[in-house]
Amino acid sequence: MSCVPAELKEHPLLFTLSASVHSDVLAGMVAKLSSLSKVGSVGCLSSSLPGLGTACSLAWLDRARAVTFRSDIPGRPRVQVGRRRETKETVSGEGEVLRRVAAGGVSWPDLWDRRATERLPGELQALRPEDIHSVIVLTDDAPQGLAQALTAFPNANKLGMTAAPTPFVTGRPYTLMRDGEVFSRGAVGIALLGPPRPSLKTRYHNLYTISDTMVVTGAEGNLVHTLDGKNPSQLLLDSIKRSGVKNEDAKEDSFYVGVLEDGQLVKAFSITSGDPKRGTVALEADAAPPLDARVQLFHRSRKSVATAETWEKRSALCFMTTGDEDGSSADEPHTLEDVFLSSSEKGFVCSRVLDGRPEEWWSSTVPGGVASLEW
Template sequence: MNSLLRRTSAFAQRTARTAHRRLWVSASSTDPSLTAATSCCVDTVCAAVARAHPVGTAQTSGRLNDISRRAACFVLVSQTYPAADIERLGDELKQQLRSVYPDVCVSGTVVDEVLPNSGGSSGNGLSLLYYHPEIDQGPSSLGRHLEPRPFYIGDEHGRQRLREVAVGRWHNTVTDRFEDFKASTRWHQGLSSVTRATSHLKLPPELSNEIDDPAKVRFVLTASDKESRQTLDALDSHFPHAVKLGIVGSQTPFLNGREYTLINDSGVYDSGMVGFAFIDHGSQLQESDRAIGLPYVTNNGLEAISDVLRIERCKGNVVLELESGDDMHSLIAAIRQRRVEDSSARADGRLFAKVTRFRDASAASESRQSSESESVVFQVTGGSPAKGGLALDTLRDLTAGHYIQFFMISRDATRSINLEDTHSTDASRVEVCFCASDNMPAKGESYFIPRQSNHGNLFGGITEGGFSYGKPTACTGASARKDNGSVLSGSVECAVPGSTVVVKLK
């Protein structure tokens, strides 16, 4: 008890010395009743806000009710709860969270499993990420705070369902230069280009007309269906300074008749993208003061079966030729050998590919120093090495001159999430972690999160659809900007089993 009092006192002293204060809170519950789980999570939020903002700090003063000082709640819920309870979850959360703050907006989705905020094994339940606006009364307290702007983007905004109709895609070389010109024009106008397909996607007013300076958007947190490519391109183009992080929801047709269940402040949707754009109304932040960390991605459980090979020819998302004529034959031999060595019933014969800008690790390490996208991993979904073509699970273009390495699922793959080492003990810091996995009920496997005392709170979820992430354009370097439209530019979609992405919030 004395140790707890000392830590609480130390936190209060640190926050008292600052003229601004943000508070991120994660809460989770595995209670089989969604009503009870909601109450438990709200109690956790209330307790965290009370510890950070002692009685007497005027949390309900009139000036805090302004729309630019809303609170936000991003929710993940497993599909083990009754459909009717999930449908009214958004309204229930808003009603209960008003006891913490008068103006709260809610967004989120249904997932396979949620991550416990204090470590341990993933499981069924409810998990919340709550953002509380600053409440300090000092003269400079209005100088810096984040405004959460809820939004919904769907088919009515011009979104096309590209994944439903494509495996391997390439374009007519006769019209390359004309298409390049049109793609460049669309990009500068804030529209997108997906493997050279025309896009008519327009962002809704709450993300376009109602934001005076797009450069102030620092963080975009989303939940979506699997058709997010065009939306991500539009967000990358319109908000180049923002970190993007999103989770693909679980499909719920047998739960409530919806393809997906996306919870938004304005209702519940069965397709599209929902989320928050966090707008920084303060002065330009220095890198050392970054409140939103850069995405940290790991691809666990993969075993290399080939060398790093140069891509000589490709079209769209299809690899046509590697640097040596024997490379494809070597890949076939490696796949066969692997299947001979592991002939058990649980053997996984899927093939994956990692695409990089550099062949050797030292060059990739130098790239990481400038925060460029050093590599991305995709599943191989079509084609045949014997026939000289492999299609990757991406709607972006491959680029001749980049490098590729092939992988298969490791025979001793584990579902462990290893977070980056950190020495912070700030209770207001949260690590947001999204994971991609095979169908959880069928596999019967859970993720395990080893926790250390020096880690902050954890918020996250697991889905078969995976996640998306993107770094600010200013952090991707000249080579990434040159590769607009390629798999190494812009936000990345990842559905590779065992992959995780972590973003630190403070």
């Protein structure tokens, strides 16, 4: 870090540092990283990279096209197993909003868009929505409030990583940094303006298909009620039997519902519970795939370990989800150039712009999942 060219310090810095760094040097390293930019830095403590171990990732972004920000907008905890979809009324929990809508003359979309703009982090409020093409976020486990605020930028791909939990490392639930200041909650991030515009892509490693393609025909909240009009729990059991997964392994392994676009897996959600009699399966997600979505069932063995690939793709910013078993490290220090790669056991969140419109924010905690901005 002592060899950083002086000209780079004139640009804002995005950084992550593995929480596995020895406690004796952690504070000093965070302070050093925060000093590598004269115009602003944002970062967090992350997980170790599979196959590489303790890692530090750095990205300096053109100061003319990047704006750093800090958000303390509250969100809500991740959903529990099996719940109905909450409406915007219950998410906000503010009686005044309800009264204004009930009185008439104010529509939900107009009111919500207005509130989103008003609640934007101060650093972003003066930016023109049409100028923002990407937003990068490092967040705690409740990003919903910020996600709603960022709908004010409908043309922007949004990509975030949930920081690694650090209660036994720093005494904070999460450790987020901006300009040398440390935060336990909320989010920090960078908004990117002007060309070139990157694409936002997702992919999954170590997932294996165990079913044919099906269509979601019944869903509510994070619950899938029917697939092709049939009982999804029974379909899962039948698929496991056909796949050859042994009963003793199935109890330890993980199974997923994956969403396909143009025949490719782009989203995957853990199946957290199911009941063959009732049929419904619950997903670790804020919302189940929508009706008519094309999906498949997937399997991931606990014996399979996600690894940080060679990452031949350059000019990319990648957030990767790790699992409990992803603990291997490289024998020697390894340097990746022209790619920002960070990971967290808590996964990533994102919202892509598809056909000119932003999709609903969604999160993924599937080990081996990767979301990346690629230039």
